[in-house]
Amino acid sequence: MNLYSLLRPLLFKLDPETAHHLTLASLDLLVKLGPYNPLRKRYPLLEKEVMGLRFPNPVGLAAGLDKNGDHIEGLAALGFGFIEVGTVTPKPQPGNPRPRLFRIPEAEALINRMGFNNLGIDHLVANLEMLGPREFILGVNLGKNKDTPQERAVDDYLIGLEKVYPLADYVAINLSSPNTPGLRELQHGRALETLLHGLDEKRTRLAQIHGKRLPIAVKIAPDLTREQLREQAEALVRHSMDAIIATNTTVDHSAIESLPHGGENGGLSGGPLRERSTEIVNLLHQLLGSDLPIIACGGILSAQDALEKLNAGASLVQIYTGLIYRGPKLIDSIMAALLRPGGAKTD
Numbered sequence: 001m002n003l004y005s006l007l008r009p010l011l012f013k014l015d016p017e018t019a020h021h022l023t024l025a026s027l028d029l030l031v032k033l034g035p036y037n038p039l040r041k042r043y044p045l046l047e048k049e050v051m052g053l054r055f056p057n058p059v060g061l062a063a064g065l066d067k068n069g070d071h072i073e074g075l076a077a078l079g080f081g082f083i084e085v086g087t088v089t090p091k092p093q094p095g096n097p098r099p100r101l102f103r104i105p106e107a108e109a110l111i112n113r114m115g116f117n118n119l120g121i122d123h124l125v126a127n128l129e130m131l132g133p134r135e136f137i138l139g140v141n142l143g144k145n146k147d148t149p150q151e152r153a154v155d156d157y158l159i160g161l162e163k164v165y166p167l168a169d170y171v172a173i174n175l176s177s178p179n180t181p182g183l184r185e186l187q188h189g190r191a192l193e194t195l196l197h198g199l200d201e202k203r204t205r206l207a208q209i210h211g212k213r214l215p216i217a218v219k220i221a222p223d224l225t226r227e228q229l230r231e232q233a234e235a236l237v238r239h240s241m242d243a244i245i246a247t248n249t250t251v252d253h254s255a256i257e258s259l260p261h262g263g264e265n266g267g268l269s270g271g272p273l274r275e276r277s278t279e280i281v282n283l284l285h286q287l288l289g290s291d292l293p294i295i296a297c298g299g300i301l302s303a304q305d306a307l308e309k310l311n312a313g314a315s316l317v318q319i320y321t322g323l324i325y326r327g328p329k330l331i332d333s334i335m336a337a338l339l340r341p342g343g344a345k346t347d
């Protein structure tokens, strides 16, 4: 019995957002007190180079849990090889009214319609500036403000890119949250071309100023057809993007419709997303081969689930909902499975 399995029943009695804040505050405290020394957990055998970056291990924290970068050191102390903070938008915004986060324990799932609640890019930048030397990779996930008109969406991503450029190891472009009206439309056709072109052009200019080329990953939805995936994959390669993150939450609630909260609006994550997101990773791997690395995310609740994603062609994995249901032990059990002979597929 570990600490998290003792605490979970108590936390699950609280409203999910309150439990979220309480857990992260406790984690920060634990790190300050000592037992979670950020330098404690190292897995040298699991180091991996992806996007030209050296990842200390392939297991990352998915975006959305630490939107403002307020808890980076505490989260890194859990053993993650990389932490993706955000989604952050140029201006602060409150997100949707509460309640906006729902547990569906029967399916080890969550539905959220947070709507990019965040304190704005300047708050995040100030947090990143205070970070000491670190041994993990830091990604920043960028989005657009709700009140930015669709035709100016690109500007919001470019503002984000410019502000975090010297501080992040990579940026993730979030085109796939279901909770910002119009956002997912940026995944297709002309809108996608314009956005990717703008990002690549801006990066070329910033690379000259800062003397480094910042890798850009694009995060996609699971609710795409094979044809749409093909179109996206080709566009990403054409515009020199560095990775694809598959996937965000799904708007398909058919698996949990009959369960309590199953009918809430928002993106579904956790158990019911696993199979679909692995299918997407598989398809992308067929389409992309070694042209673009895949960072897999969606429904990883066990070490076996992480291996499934890696065997489907992913180079790295990320978790969110699994952490809520299984606790930090999940990270250790994935590492243990990867370290077992034949556990990790090396490339």
Ligand SMILES: Cc1cc2nc3c(=O)[nH]c(=O)nc-3n(C[C@H](O)[C@H](O)[C@H](O)COP(=O)(O)O)c2cc1C
Pocket: 062, 063, 064, 065, 067, 086, 087, 101, 110, 112, 114, 116, 141, 174, 177, 219, 247, 248, 249, 268, 269, 270, 271, 273, 297, 298, 299, 300, 318, 319, 320, 321, 322
């Ligand atoms: C409460 C909550 C908030 C999220 N916020 C974001 C976000 O701000 N940006 C983002 O790219 N993804 C966000 N996600 C999606 C996760 O990063 C992840 O892609 C998705 O939940 C699937 O992984 P999982 O099944 O391991 O949770 C959020 C997910 C949850 C549950």
